[in-house]
Amino acid sequence: MTRIARWLSASALALLAMIVLLPQPASAAGSTPCGPQCVAINRDAxxxxxxxxxxxxxxxxxxxxxxxxxRYRTADGTAVAPGDYVAVPSAEISLPAGGSTHLRVFVAGDAARERxxxxAVEFLDGDGRVLATSTVTVRDPAAY
Incomplete structure (x- = not known):
């Protein structure tokens, strides 16, 4: 009986490790579902x-x-609102049939010369769960 319990514990641990360590499918990384007939692919900026x-x-x-x-919202990273960009706590964007669309965020400026x-711009489902994230890199013209 002890051997069976150890085997079951080892099997459960191996299964858990496989679930956690396997890479996410392409649809989970970099694309935002917009219904059964389409996919909206998010891009970094x-x-x-x-x-x-x-x-x-x-x-x-x-x-x-x-x-x-x-639905989408912004989230601080190394750039922090309101000093580096104007936060968007919650907003919506309409997706057209085919083609592309974009949302606009305002990147603020400061006197500091910085790297x-x-x-992040996070895309959300109806329950507020993050489906995908686009990274917005902010560049200081004085540093280039």
Missing amino acids: VCWEKEWCAVQLVVKGTPAGSGAVL DEAF
Whole structure:
């Protein structure tokens, strides 16, 4: 009986390790689902201080019905709102049928000369869970 319990414990541990350590499928990394008939692929962006910056979404396929709406928000990284960018606590973007669309975030500027910083644009499902993240790199023109 002890051998069986040890074998079951080892098997459960091996299964857990496989689930945790296996790489995520491509659909989980870098694409945001927008319905059963389409996929919105999020892209990273590089922006300069003191300008509006576009974060692009490329839509492949056709959203269900008249289109899809995707929720998003920003999250601090090494760039911190409000000094480095204007935070977006919650917003929505409409996804067109095919083609691409973009959302705009404002990158603030300061007097400090600094290296590249980054913040995130998180795309959310209806329950507020993060589906995908685009990284926005903020560059200081004075540093280049």
